[in-house]
Each structure stands twice: as structure tokens, then as C-alpha cells.
Amino acid sequence: MRRxxxxxxxxxxxxxxxxxxxxxxxxxxxPPRWRVLTQSGERSVVIRSGQRSIDIVQKAEPLxxxxxxxxxxxxxxxxxxxxxxxxxxxTVVEVNEEGRPMRVHFDFDRDLEDPTFDWIVEGIxxxxxxxxxxxxxxxxxxx
Numbered sequence: 001m002r003r004x005x006x007x008x009x010x011x012x013x014x015x016x017x018x019x020x021x022x023x024x025x026x027x028x029x030x031p032p033r034w035r036v037l038t039q040s041g042e043r044s045v046v047i048r049s050g051q052r053s054i055d056i057v058q059k060a061e062p063l064x065x066x067x068x069x070x071x072x073x074x075x076x077x078x079x080x081x082x083x084x085x086x087x088x089x090x091t092v093v094e095v096n097e098e099g100r101p102m103r104v105h106f107d108f109d110r111d112l113e114d115p116t117f118d119w120i121v122e123g124i125x126x127x128x129x130x131x132x133x134x135x136x137x138x139x140x141x142x143x
Contacts, residue, residue: 008120009035012038119131
């Protein structure tokens with residue numbers, strides 16, 4: 001992680017500890033903002049939809065586990081449901097039959113190439129940096 005990055009965006013977390021403990025483990029090296037957009041072992045696609053926006057899509061499994069026994073206990077999302085956080089907005093685009101998000105659109109407050117962003121993906125082999133594709137292009141995130 002670059003020290004200049006004030007916002008680390010984890011496009012896909014593979015393991016639950018990445019969502020829960022990573023900023024605490026990093027201690028003084030933790031960025032001011034640590035955003036985990038999805039948590040899954042499934043193959044995902046990141047689509048660059050604009051200068052400041054991406055969509056993340058999965059076909060078989062939801063973008064994050066949810067339900068009464070999972071970290072995220074909310075179900076029954078509907079298309080157009082959204083959440084605002086400092087620096088970003090997430091909007092549900094598509095849900096499965098249980099109301100779990102399968103496609104989410106993310107809008108950010110600055111261009112995705114801004115040097116204060118550090119884009120990473122977690123997979124079976126650990127973390128790797130991610131370079132944003134051109135607008136209109138999608139990239140597979142293998143587990």
C-alpha cells in the first residue's frame with residue numbers, strides 16, 4: 001500500500017478478516033478510509049462505467065454473504081437501494097430471488113485514477129494491486 005493513499009478500496013475481499021480486522025492489524029499504517037466493496041470467493045467482474053464509477057457483478061453467488069448468520073444481516077434489497085458513505089455511494093442494480101445484490105454500481109467523489117486511491121483485490125494468493133480499465137471495459141477478478 002502506498003503511504004500517499006488516503007483511501008484503500010478492496011474491490012473483492014476473499015476472507016472475512018479483511019472486512020473486520022485489516023485496518024486494526026495495520027495500526028498506524030492504516031489509511032484513513034478502508035472500503036471493502038464485496039466479499040466473496042466467486043469470480044467477479046469489475047466494469048468501469050465512468051470516470052468516477054464502476055459496477056461489480058457476479059452471476060452465481062451474491063456479492064457478499066448476508067443473512068441471519070452472516071456479518072451482513074440485511075436481506076431483501078431492491079434495485080435502486082443505495083448507501084452513502086464519505087467519498088462514495090453504492091447503488092444496487094440487480095438482485096437475486098432472495099433479494100441479495102448481484103450487481104452494484106459505485107460512484108466516487110473523485111476520478112478513479114486519483115493518486116489518493118489504492119485499488120486492491122484479495123484472492124486465494126493474498127492481496128494484489130488493481131489497475132482500473134478504460135471506461136466501458138470489464139475485468140474478471142479471479143478468486
